[in-house]
Amino acid sequence: GHCSSAIPFSKLEIQSVPCPPQKVEAYSENNTALISWDPSNHTVSYIATAEGSDGDIGTCTTSGLNCQIPALHCSQTYAITVQGFDDKCNSKKSSSYDIGTAPCAPGEIAVNGNCNSNRVVVSWGQTDGAILYDVTAEGSDGHTHSHNTTET
Numbered sequence: 330g331h332c333s334s335a336i337p338f339s340k341l342e343i344q345s346v347p348c349p350p351q352k353v354e355a356y357s358e359n360n361t362a363l364i365s366w367d368p369s370n371h372t373v374s375y376i377a378t379a380e381g382s383d384g385d386i387g388t389c390t391t392s393g394l395n396c397q398i399p400a401l402h403c404s405q406t407y408a409i410t411v412q413g414f415d416d417k418c419n420s421k422k423s424s425s426y427d428i429g430t431a432p433c434a435p436g437e438i439a440v441n442g443n444c445n446s447n448r449v450v451v452s453w454g455q456t457d458g459a460i461l462y463d464v465t466a467e468g469s470d471g472h473t474h475s476h477n478t479t480e481t
Contacts, residue, residue: 372413
């Protein structure tokens with residue numbers, strides 16, 4: 330016994346999913362995240378996501394290698410991730426990159442003046458993330474006086 334047979338087969342092409350974007354970098358300027366990354370294979374578009382420590386989520390979509398997410402909340406840490414898409418599939422999310430936003434403006438401002446000593450005492454509530462406060466007083470004549478402090 331010798332047996333010979335030809336089994337027909339079909340050619341099947343499989344496209345791999347895009348790899349996650351690499352070298353994700355970001356920084357915050359005026360509470361806008363500016364995000365960039367290196368290209369990944371077979372990718373036609375990207376979506377960047379900023380997830381804040383307070384639950385705020387912002388996204389931007391682009392076919393390029395950078396985008397901006399505006400209107401981030403003040404005094405927050407945001408985890409930035411980027412995901413690639415081709416015409417059928419999406420990549421896993423990139424490794425996250427953390428950025429911090431600018432501190433919120435102080436609240437609970439109180440001003441007490443003493444006419445006899447020409448002194449003013451200003452106080453305010455603490456703001457998360459603030460390490461220095463700049464207080465400026467401006468008189469009706471345009472004269473200004475500024476003071477920097479780490480105290481509230």
